[in-house]
Amino acid sequence: MLARLPIRLRLTLVFALAVAIVLAGAGWLVYAHVASDLKASLDQQLRSRAQDVSALVRRDGSLASTGGALVEHGESFAELLASNGTVLDATAPIGRVALLTPAELARARTHALFADPHSVPGLNEKARMLALPVQRGQRRLVLVVGTTKENNAETLRSVLNAFLIGGPLALVLSSLAGYALARAALRPIEAMRRRAADISASSLDDRLPVPQTQDEVSRLGETLNEMLTRIAEGLARERRFVADASHELRTPLALLKTELELAVRRARSREELEAAIRAAAQDTERLSRIADDLLLLARAEQGRVPLRREPVDVSDVFEAVAERFKPRAELEGRSVSVDPGDPLVVSADRLLLEQALGNMVDNAFHHGGGEVTLSAERRNGSAELHVLDRGNGFPAGFLHQAFEPFSRAQKADGDGSGLGLAIVQTIADAHEATVHAANTERGGADVWITLALDGSVYVP
Numbered sequence: 001m002l003a004r005l006p007i008r009l010r011l012t013l014v015f016a017l018a019v020a021i022v023l024a025g026a027g028w029l030v031y032a033h034v035a036s037d038l039k040a041s042l043d044q045q046l047r048s049r050a051q052d053v054s055a056l057v058r059r060d061g062s063l064a065s066t067g068g069a070l071v072e073h074g075e076s077f078a079e080l081l082a083s084n085g086t087v088l089d090a091t092a093p094i095g096r097v098a099l100l101t102p103a104e105l106a107r108a109r110t111h112a113l114f115a116d117p118h119s120v121p122g123l124n125e126k127a128r129m130l131a132l133p134v135q136r137g138q139r140r141l142v143l144v145v146g147t148t149k150e151n152n153a154e155t156l157r158s159v160l161n162a163f164l165i166g167g168p169l170a171l172v173l174s175s176l177a178g179y180a181l182a183r184a185a186l187r188p189i190e191a192m193r194r195r196a197a198d199i200s201a202s203s204l205d206d207r208l209p210v211p212q213t214q215d216e217v218s219r220l221g222e223t224l225n226e227m228l229t230r231i232a233e234g235l236a237r238e239r240r241f242v243a244d245a246s247h248e249l250r251t252p253l254a255l256l257k258t259e260l261e262l263a264v265r266r267a268r269s270r271e272e273l274e275a276a277i278r279a280a281a282q283d284t285e286r287l288s289r290i291a292d293d294l295l296l297l298a299r300a301e302q303g304r305v306p307l308r309r310e311p312v313d314v315s316d317v318f319e320a321v322a323e324r325f326k327p328r329a330e331l332e333g334r335s336v337s338v339d340p341g342d343p344l345v346v347s348a349d350r351l352l353l354e355q356a357l358g359n360m361v362d363n364a365f366h367h368g369g370g371e372v373t374l375s376a377e378r379r380n381g382s383a384e385l386h387v388l389d390r391g392n393g394f395p396a397g398f399l400h401q402a403f404e405p406f407s408r409a410q411k412a413d414g415d416g417s418g419l420g421l422a423i424v425q426t427i428a429d430a431h432e433a434t435v436h437a438a439n440t441e442r443g444g445a446d447v448w449i450t451l452a453l454d455g456s457v458y459v460p
Contacts, residue, residue, distance in 0.1 A: 093122030
């Protein structure tokens with residue numbers, strides 16, 4: 001039930017409970033302290049009065065003749081007892097009734113004794129008494145002086161009434177103050193909630209209002225705004241990705257549609273049909289590659305790129321990739337060579353590693369020039385797998401976005417999907433590796449991936 005209440009009410013209730021406990025504890029301490037002080041003061045008064053009355057008794061004076069100078073009528077009293085308990089003298093209200101029991105009388109013959117009778121004859125009130133031995137001539141007597149506790153009781157009742165009246169009033173006022181404080185503290189959160197309710201996918205540029213208090217609430221607002229920024233950036237990337245993917249798929253689909261429409265528009269020879277089918281097959285293959293690349297990127301976004309790690313000989317992978325591109329190199333009048341360098345064995349998924357190196361070589365053939373070289377070297381306990389060409393290198397300002405999806409060095413160039421190096425980045429991330437791109441001093445581009453050697457842990 002309490003959990004269903006608003007936070008400000010829950011905070012107020014907890015605050016009120018804490019204040020009530022504090023007020024009750026403080027009231028009890030004050031009440032106990034006042035009671036102790038009153039008792040100590042009363043005992044001191046009795047000692048002073050006992051000294052004065054003892055002097056009177058030693059001079060054979062009468063207690064009844066004090067006239068209120070030493071013993072106040074109606075509040076104080078005194079009594080003189082013989083050793084056997086006989087009342088020798090007493091003030092008017094007391095009469096001849098012994099105020100001490102035999103046991104108390106026996107103790108009072110040797111030392112002072114305090115007692116708290118529930119009632120005193122003639123006064124009918126609770127009292128505090130001091131009994132002590134006194135010498136009158138050759139006789140050893142017992143003197144009893146006392147006073148009622150009514151004044152102390154009235155003082156304690158006043159203190160208690162003050163707390164019974166002032167305590168609830170203070171509790172109510174403090175609870176109202178606590179409610180106002182909780183409401184003021186939660187007001188920025190409520191403002192952020194209302195703004196968050198108005199934010200939708202079409203208005204992700206809006207931000208939550210952040211109070212200038214530099215406290216937990218402001219830090220919460222800043223964190224939520226940072227989250228909104230990340231969501232907006234992610235959504236923008238996703239929209240851009242979908243738009244670019246649609247653009248990339250539209251071109252081969254349009255070509256495929258055109259080839260098929262031309263093939264059936266009129267009668268064609270066998271050679272013409274075979275050429276149309278081959279062109280359609282090429283467009284279909286391009287669509288398949290783009291679809292596979294998009295699927296790999298989508299899996300990477302979800303952290304679900306499957307890996308089958310195994311020890312992989314870098315030289316074997318270089319040879320396999322180079323062998324695959326040799327027909328293309330001969331067709332374009334270029335060459336692809338392998339410079340394995342140190343014998344290296346890395347821990348990787350062989351198929352994905354070949355795909356990454358194949359994309360790097362394809363990028364070198366498509367955008368670079370001259371000979372394409374695959375080389376490897378050991379550096380800082382890791383293996384660096386390089387693909388170099390002798391072309392013009394990357395354009396200025398393009399290196400920082402070379403591995404982004406659908407990025408191209410030449411926007412006007414419609415050939416290529418712009419996914420090659422993005423796939424390399426994705427495969428490297430799946431291997432907890434890094435990729436880099438740079439222009440060489442002798443001209444041309446250098447793209448490389450840094451992997452952990454087999455049996456070691458790579459730290460980027």
